[in-house]
Amino acid sequence: MQEKPSTSRAPRSGGQEGNRGGGNAKRPPRKRSKKRALIWLFFVVLLGIVCAVVGYLLIILNGERILSQNLNKLNLDSASVIVDKNDKQVAKLYVSEGNREFVAINDIPKMVKDAFVATEDKRFYEHGGVDLFGIGRALVKDVVSRSAVEGASTITQQVAKNIFLNSDKTLFRKGTEASIALALERHKSKDEILELYLNRIYFGKGQYGIKTAAKYYFNKDITSKDPKQQLEPWEIATLAGIPKAPGTYNPISNPEKSKERRAVVLSLMQDQGLITAEQAEAAKKVDYNPDVVPKSKQQYQSYIDYVVDEAKAVTDLSEEELLSGGYTIKTTIDTKAQKAMEDVYKDDSNFEKSKDEIKIQSSMVIMDQHDGSLIAMIGGRDYEKQGWNRVTKQRQPGSSFKPISTYGPAIETGDYFPWSILRDDKTCYNDGKYCPTDSNKTKYIGPVAMTQAVKESRNQPAVWLLNQIGVKKGLDFASKLGIDLDSKQDRNLAIALGGLTHGASPLEMARAYSAFANGGTLMDPHSILSITNSRGEVVYEFSPPKAKRVMSPQTAYYVTQVLQGVTQTGGTGVRAQIPGRTVVGKTGTTQHGIKGLPVNAGGNRDVWFVGYTPELTAAVWVGYDNTDKNHLVQQSSGQAAALFSKVMSKALEGKKKQSFPKPEGVIDGKPLAAVTGLTAAYNPDTVSVSLNWSAPNAPEGTTFRVYRKSQADADFAKLAETADPAFDDLALLPDQTYTYYVTAYDPKSQQESEPSEQVTVKVVSGAETPSPSPSESPTPGGDTGQDGTGGTDEGGGGGGGGQESPSPSPSQSPSPSPSPSQSPSPSPSETPADNPSPSPSTKTAGTLPDSPEPSASASPSSSPSASPSSSSASDPEILPSSSPE
Structure with missing residues (x-):
């Protein structure tokens, strides 16, 4: 009988027989792997220790070697x-x-x-x-x-x-x-x-x-x-x-x-x-x-300190490395101009005296507008003792800011020219919260040409003009010139008068004006040409950036035309004149802005003159570092203009005379003859007023602008424009009084003449009462200024006989536009997209959170009391400045 195969399984714990089955054959190799890993780890650690010891010994030996060779060596002997x-x-x-x-x-x-x-x-x-x-x-x-x-x-x-x-x-x-x-x-x-x-x-x-x-x-x-x-x-x-x-x-x-x-x-x-x-x-x-601090014996200390600061910025070297590293720094300094500046500043007779031992301070910088090189500067009187470079510190620029914030951007729009007619009326903005005025002997002369408004440093025309073009255009133009204003806090009409949140430094002002002097091209200011080390290797070389076109050449030319009047007889900066040289520029003054001290208490916070010749541009500031009731500038901005003249006349000695380039496309503003012989007669049959006038020597194509104001209107508005020297006003209401004036306008040059004499007609049922009022003519006359030159130093050269007009209503423009195709200023419902209606702000009386054009108020009241945090103006040129540095 055949034997059945056994089905029993070998026990799992079997000996060698079970191991041969292959189930646990890999266990011994695992033990060997662990042992091998431990051996490798031991050698790795040993190698790490050896490397660490060797490294440590190398470090020690290297340190010992260097120390033994150089222990007493100090790098103090190689002067830059x-x-x-x-x-x-x-x-x-x-x-x-x-x-x-x-x-x-x-x-x-x-x-x-x-x-x-x-x-x-x-x-x-x-x-x-x-x-x-x-x-x-x-x-x-x-x-x-x-x-x-x-x-x-x-x-x-x-x-x-x-x-x-x-x-x-x-x-x-x-x-x-x-x-x-x-x-x-x-x-x-x-x-x-x-x-x-x-x-x-x-x-x-x-x-x-x-x-x-x-x-x-x-x-x-x-x-x-x-x-x-x-x-x-x-x-x-x-x-x-x-x-x-x-x-x-x-x-x-x-x-x-x-x-x-x-x-x-x-x-x-x-x-x-x-x-x-x-x-x-x-x-x-x-x-x-x-x-x-003891006085330094080093010459030109302000300039040297500025050079060191610039060198640190362009090389990333520390101050100590620069001082003792054996460097050669080639600069743009003109030692003749620098010495002239320091000599003028050492003469105490060039400055007003203080009530105590604290001296009034000042700073000045000169720049070559053609390449941006800084040729001279001084940071203050006794600068070597104080070391506070006021050339780079911001202060409130006052009316010297008007070309930057208002006139420059207005001309750049193409709608305004030096001969354009502006408005100088008693007007409040932002629901009556901002009411600028000035210190001119004759205030509110009504229509006024731009050149005259700038020459006499009138405030209302500047504010009115900025309101017309929109605050945003002023902010953008200033930014192009290198002055970045606060887009929120400075978005208000106060910038028209230099009321800034943070102010501007003399260096910033000089750079901005240099663009006007250089045909609209802005250059970067610099004091260093190259830096080489002790081995003669060049570690830095100035590479001029691509020139920045910040305005059209035509705008720069027109601004220069406008500013020329400031230094001429009757202007606020007449003391800046240099015999044999063409000088243009603008003065600036800011109120003290001290709480509890009346605005008319006397004394200002800052005074300026910023100007240029065809060769050089310069800015001068005068004031106290810390302004209080005992430390106010008593003299006007004429002292800043005088400093400009004294220094620049020496700096320009021997320099070839240049001229401002005249670009293509500019129009020479030959003044139009004013309209004469204006008469008015009321015709009860047709219920109309017939106006007639004459226009001698009017060029071909001249038109005439008719302006009217009723007793219910806050100010004049353009009524019509006609080619004939006559006009019939049919838009009349009974028992009203109407006042008229007429100007001539040349469409080719976009020039508008000075206003004619005014005539007034009272419409009574079936009767008329015409009465010309020459005494009320807004055409200004001459006025003797503080310097005996025909104009006050700030707001100077006040006009004669101008009547004080009430403020315009919100629905009526205070002034005509210089453009023949432009209708009167829009009512609130027609406000341009760039100028939405304002909302109140707590910053300054003229602050617009996000709206460049405040609505006008009919309030005839004067401006509110000034305080350091307010920019509502009632000073010569501007309102209170910010707190001092």
């Missing part, structure tokens, strides 16, 4: 120099003698040492030269912020960096610093390292070391035993805050930023128990007095 465009040396940026004094560590006050440790490296006495904990903390913060926001250099590393100063910012540089720091820690004690640091660190303004810095900024000798020479906590904190960014945190260049940095240092000192909370709070409130 400034030269003019002809390579003639103008200044040496750093001279070691007198700019650094060594002081032993034991002679440095303990609080000074502790303050620097607390600020720069609070674990200084714990680490061995490189703070690994600090590096880790900095890396975490950098990762969180996704940028390098915190450094981790110890005081020892900073000493290493300063000894081997260069501009290399690579990881290799950081590794070298670390290697030297470790070597320093092995060879020097902590006190010796701190001594090196405090004697080597740069404090800005060319000052090296704590002793020199204390003497320069506070006129104190830290080694003296005299209690009066001891540094106070706020002074120590100020010094300890400077090394982080010497050009930014020194109290002369940036007093506010220095004060902010001081507060940070004082908090660190309090945290370390160096001072109490009360001491810290008291020290945070102290204001720095720059008068303690």
Whole structure:
């Protein structure tokens, strides 16, 4: 019998027989793999340790080698120099003698040492030269912020960096610093390292070391035993805050930023128990007095400081590297013009006297409009003592801003010309909240040519014109000229008179005006042509950008025509004249804006003159750094114009006379003869008024514009335009009084003549009462100004005999348009798309949140009282400025 095969399974735990079955055959190789991995890991770790040791030894050896070769080497002997465009040396940026004094560590006050440790490296006495904990903390913060926001250099590393100063910012540089720091820690004690640091660190303004810095900024000798020479906590904190960014945190260049940095240092000192909370709070409130700084013997200090700032910006080098790196900086300075400027500013007779020891200040800059080169500047009187470059500080520009905000953009539209007739009426805007006026002897002369309005610096025509073209056009035009206004806070009619949120600097104003002088092309201002290092290699060379066309050549030419009258007899800037030279420009004045002080109390905040010749452009500002009731500018803007003349006459000596280019397509504005012999007669049968006049020497094609105002109207409006010297007014109402005047208009040149004499007709049932009123003619006459030259210095040259007209109603335009095809200004229902109706704003009386054209109010009241936060004008040219810098 055949035996059945067995169906029983072998036990899972079988011995060798089961293993042969193949189910568990791979287990031994797994054990071998783990062992192999451990062996590899051991060798990798061993290799890492070996590499680390070798790397550490290399770092140590490298640090030891560098330290042994250069321990006593300091990079202070290679001075950088400034030269003019002809390579003639103008200044040496750093001279070691007198700019650094060594002081032993034991002679440095303990609080000074502790303050620097607390600020720069609070674990200084714990680490061995490189703070690994600090590096880790900095890396975490950098990762969180996704940028390098915190450094981790110890005081020892900073000493290493300063000894081997260069501009290399690579990881290799950081590794070298670390290697030297470790070597320093092995060879020097902590006190010796701190001594090196405090004697080597740069404090800005060319000052090296704590002793020199204390003497320069506070006129104190830290080694003296005299209690009066001891540094106070706020002074120590100020010094300890400077090394982080010497050009930014020194109290002369940036007093506010220095004060902010001081507060940070004082908090660190309090945290370390160096001072109490009360001491810290008291020290945070102290204001720095720059008068303690000794006068510098360096010539042309304002210009030099500006050059250094520009060099830092274009090269990314630190101030210390620039001062002591052996660079040669070729500049655009004209030493003849610079010396002339400094000589004028040293003469106290050129400035009004203050009530106390605080001098009235001023700044000036001259620019070559053809290439943008800055040839001279001065940041203030006694600039070497204060170091506050007012050329770059913003102030309220007043009426000097009118060509930028109003007249320039209006002419650029093609609808307005120097001879265009504007309106000078007592008008309020924005529902009566903004009522500009001026200080002209004769106010509100009605129709007035643009040239006359600018010459006499009348305010209402400027505001009226900006209202016509729209505030947006003014903002856009200013932006093209390099002055970016606040699109929300400056969107109001106050900019017509220079009432700006942040103001404008003399440098910005000079650049903007240079575009008018340069035929509508804007150039970038610059003071540096090239920078070469100590090896003669060019590290920077100015490459002029493509010229920017910011307005048509015709607009630039017409603006220049308008501004020429300002410096002529009867103009507000007559004192800017230079014999034998063509000078154009604009004055500017701003009210004091002090709360509680009446507007008519006397004195202003700022006075300006910005002008140009065919060769050069310049801006002059005069005022006090901090305006209060005892520190107001008493004289008018004529003193700024006089400074312009005195400096520019010397700067232009020997320069070839040029002329402003006359572009194609411009029209020479030969004044049209005014209409004469206007008569009016009422005909009760036809219920009409017949007007007749004569027009001598009227060119072919001349038309006549008839303007009328009834007793119910706020102001004149254009009634008709006719080719005949006669017109019948049929649109009459009974028992009304109507006043008329007529102008001649030339369509070819788009010129409108001065208004004729006015005639008045009273319509009574079946009767007439015509009465010409020559005495009420809006045609202005001459007026003797403050300077005895025929015009007041601001708002000068007031016209004669103009009657004070009430404000226009919202439904009626205050003035005709210069365009023959343009109808009278629209009523509120016809407001242009660019000029929606305004809504009130709390910023200034004329603020329009998003509307460039406020509606006119019939309010005849004068403007509200001025305050620093208000721009409603009632001053010579503008309303209160912003708070001072």
